[in-house]
Amino acid sequence: MDEEVISVQHLHKQYRDHIAIEDVTLSVRRGEIFGIAGPNGAGKTTSVECIQGLRKPDSGEIRVLGLDPERDITRLRQRIGSQLQQSALPERIKVWEALDLFASFVPGESNWPALIDQWGLTGKETASFANLSGGQQQRLFIALALINDPEVVFLDELTQGLDPAARHATWGLIRAARDQGKTIVLVTHFMDEAEILCDRLAIIDHGRVIDLDTPQALINRHGGPQRLTFSTDHNDLDWLEALDVVQDVTRTGSQFTVTGTGSLVPLVSHALVERGIVPDDLRIHQASLEDTFLRLTGRDQMNGLAD
Numbered sequence: 001m002d003e004e005v006i007s008v009q010h011l012h013k014q015y016r017d018h019i020a021i022e023d024v025t026l027s028v029r030r031g032e033i034f035g036i037a038g039p040n041g042a043g044k045t046t047s048v049e050c051i052q053g054l055r056k057p058d059s060g061e062i063r064v065l066g067l068d069p070e071r072d073i074t075r076l077r078q079r080i081g082s083q084l085q086q087s088a089l090p091e092r093i094k095v096w097e098a099l100d101l102f103a104s105f106v107p108g109e110s111n112w113p114a115l116i117d118q119w120g121l122t123g124k125e126t127a128s129f130a131n132l133s134g135g136q137q138q139r140l141f142i143a144l145a146l147i148n149d150p151e152v153v154f155l156d157e158l159t160q161g162l163d164p165a166a167r168h169a170t171w172g173l174i175r176a177a178r179d180q181g182k183t184i185v186l187v188t189h190f191m192d193e194a195e196i197l198c199d200r201l202a203i204i205d206h207g208r209v210i211d212l213d214t215p216q217a218l219i220n221r222h223g224g225p226q227r228l229t230f231s232t233d234h235n236d237l238d239w240l241e242a243l244d245v246v247q248d249v250t251r252t253g254s255q256f257t258v259t260g261t262g263s264l265v266p267l268v269s270h271a272l273v274e275r276g277i278v279p280d281d282l283r284i285h286q287a288s289l290e291d292t293f294l295r296l297t298g299r300d301q302m303n304g305l306a307d
């Protein structure tokens with residue numbers, strides 16, 4: 001069941017004469033971690049702010065849980081959670097005070113002591129925000145975003161500035177929220193994060209979605225050819241080019257490079273073995289999501305800072 005919880009159609013937003021969002025169309029399914037990636041200034045934050053009803057689009061249609069963020073903002077607020085900007089909390093507020101304060105904005109009872117435990121803040125209840133480590137601050141932000149037990153959670157650059165261990169821990173927490181049935185919208189600049197965490201990913205550039213799919217499908221589609229390298233004493237492997245998946249075979253001394261697509265690795269390996277060639281240094285070079293992102297956004301030519 002792919003129930004759509006967010007639907008965005010032809011979203012457009014301008015700040016004075018500057019177009020922040022040209023034309024964004026996307027949909028998010030219930031229970032998925034949906035990533036949004038794109039270069040600086042691509043329109044990611046503006047898009048998620050419009051989706052949450054924090055900014056008014058100039059045109060386009062948005063539905064979140066069937067609600068119009070402009071007209072139904074009060075009802076929507078009760079059902080979505082949002083990561084705060086770093087500056088949104090006073091430095092001296094204590095962890096328990098922040099949770100208690102945010103819980104007071106939410107109708108009904110909020111079981112925030114359980115969130116303290118769940119998000120690993122036990123023992124830090126009376127610590128002030130400024131005295132938390134970066135990772136603890138992020139966990140507090142997630143706990144605050146979950147205070148109303150929301151169905152959809154928006155996280156914008158959640159792991160920025162975290163050390164690798166804290167990032168990994170945060171990924172675990174985001175998965176845990178997804179496993180509780182929540183839908184997560186995650187804006188990120190980290191392609192490893194997107195590849196590991198996101199069920200689907202939209203790449204936004206110049207205010208448009210340039211592609212949207214699973215990370216692996218994006219890599220397959222745009223990451224460029226795969227490469228296999230190995231060495232052998234055999235001189236002529238041109239016959240490999242007869243395989244549909246093979247685009248090119250090049251040789252430097254005893255080292256061969258085979259480029260191609262699709263099931264290149266198993267088919268070439270099998271063909272080699274069938275002819276009695278069993279290289280012990282066979283290596284696979286596959287495009288990463290980072291390569292894919294750079295190619296897709298045209299930033300692979302080091303021209304990214306020019307625009």
Ligand SMILES: Nc1ncnc2c1ncn2[C@@H]1O[C@H](COP(=O)(O)OP(=O)(O)OP(=O)(O)O)[C@@H](O)[C@H]1O
Binds near residue numbers: 019040041044045046
């Ligand atoms: N309040 C604002 N007033 C005027 N222009 C704005 C405002 N907020 C954003 N912009 C501009 O709109 C464009 C999109 O900004 P946005 O913050 O959505 O980008 P982003 O994709 O989130 O970028 P980043 O990766 O740097 O966070 C940028 O060119 C930005 O300068």
Ligand SMILES: [Mg+2]
Binds near residue numbers: 044156
């Ligand atoms: Mg942003």
